Amino acid sequence: AQSVTQLDSQVPVFEEAPVELRCNYSSSVSVYLFWYVQYPNQGLQLLLKYLSGSTLVKGINGFEAEFNKSQTSFHLRKPSVHISDTAEYFCAVSPFSGGYQKVTFGTGTKLQVIP
Amino acid sequence: DVKVTQSSRYLVKRTGEKVFLECVQDMDHENMFWYRQDPGLGLRLIYFSYDVKMKEKGDIPEGYSVSREKKERFSLILESASTNQTSMYLCASSSPQGRKGYTFGSGTRLTVV
Numbered sequence: 302a303q304s305v306t307q308l309d310s311q312v313p314v315f316e317e318a319p320v321e322l323r324c325n326y327s328s329s330v331s332v333y334l335f336w337y338v339q340y341p342n343q344g345l346q347l348l349l350k351y352l353s354g355s356t357l358v359k360g361i362n363g364f365e366a367e368f369n370k371s372q373t374s375f376h377l378r379k380p381s382v383h384i385s386d387t388a389e390y391f392c393a394v395s396p397f398s399g400g401y402q403k404v405t406f407g408t409g410t411k412l413q414v415i416p
Numbered sequence: 417d418v419k420v421t422q423s424s425r426y427l428v429k430r431t432g433e434k435v436f437l438e439c440v441q442d443m444d445h446e447n448m449f450w451y452r453q454d455p456g457l458g459l460r461l462i463y464f465s466y467d468v469k470m471k472e473k474g475d476i477p478e479g480y481s482v483s484r485e486k487k488e489r490f491s492l493i494l495e496s497a498s499t500n501q502t503s504m505y506l507c508a509s510s511s512p513q514g515r516k517g518y519t520f521g522s523g524t525r526l527t528v529v
Binding site: 310337344345347352397403404407408409 | 457458523
């Protein structure tokens with residue numbers, strides 16, 4: 302079994318400032334890691350994913366995340382946020398092995414970008 | 417543009433009604449999922465299906481059933497709607513091992529009165 306912790310339920314940040322959204326996970330096996338974004342009244346959209354290889358992954362809209370195996374973290378960052386980044390962000394993990402493996406989502410972090 | 421389409425964005429139903437939520441994907445994905453999303457609780461898996469006519473219970477299946485008669489369509493059924501089923505319902509699909517992540521529909525906000 303695995304679990305995902307997003308400690309910050311809300312993160313306010315001024316426009317053009319940097320932001321980091323934290324995600325920690327626990328799992329007894331190796332995992333795939335994902336970040337999704339949900340704009341108001343919409344479904345979730347895949348922002349980026351880590352499967353293997355380089356621990357720094359880049360996604361859409363200028364976001365990036367770094368996988369840290371020793372700290373079991375996958376924090377999401379953006380160097381300069383825009384008003385349009387206001388949304389809820391979900392971290393998710395999925396163990397990798399044969400067949401379907403259940404994805405576990407965090408409870409989400411609401412990013413509020415202040416003009 | 418690949419899509420997961422949920423038939424309704426907003427629904428209002430009365431307590432005790434039988435409710436059908438429809439989801440169609442055009443990506444030829446084997447896996448399909450139904451989640452409900454509630455503030456502070458994140459996404460909770462209701463049911464999923466990894467093949468036509470196959471279904472598996474998720475974390476909160478009580479009060480729900482599903483149907484998958486065709487690969488592209490996955491229906492969620494509330495047998496007798498109750499007020500505690502008022503929620504946002506999200507459908508998603510993925511390839512078999514999920515390496516590419518999920519593709520979500522836009523969601524159906526269901527209110528049971």
